[in-house]
Amino acid sequence: MADLTYNTITTVDDYLRATGVDLNEELIARLTDDVGDNNPAPRFIYQVENYIKEKIVAHNPIDYSVDILDDNYTFKTDHQTKQFKRAVMYQISFLLKNGNITNDLNELIPREQMELLGLDSNAQRSLYLGGLWNVRRC
8 A cells, every 4th residue: 555644734633723624524525435544634735735835836936946845845934834824724625615526546636626716815815924925026
């Protein structure tokens, strides 16, 4: 069996504290015959974090290079980390409400669908408040 350990900034407990929803239970209720280990939340969080990190790089390539995509990447300040976590949690809630969860090992929601749905406005605001969505003007 493959190693299903995901190094994420946001945790299942972060989401539970913020929303009162156990993300593993929520995802398990939506999946049938999950290919994972009945612990799909870390995989989903990993997918969402990578999507948001890619959006940050595309939006502001001057300040953020592809290094942000590294699993061990850390933000410059605790405030940035907190706002990134908030953005991830907003995006997860948005995807659970509007997306179609699947049983794919690589993606619990297809990438094409994530692109179609885009970045949640609350997630974008959190990134902006953390200085992660601001475009340098000089």
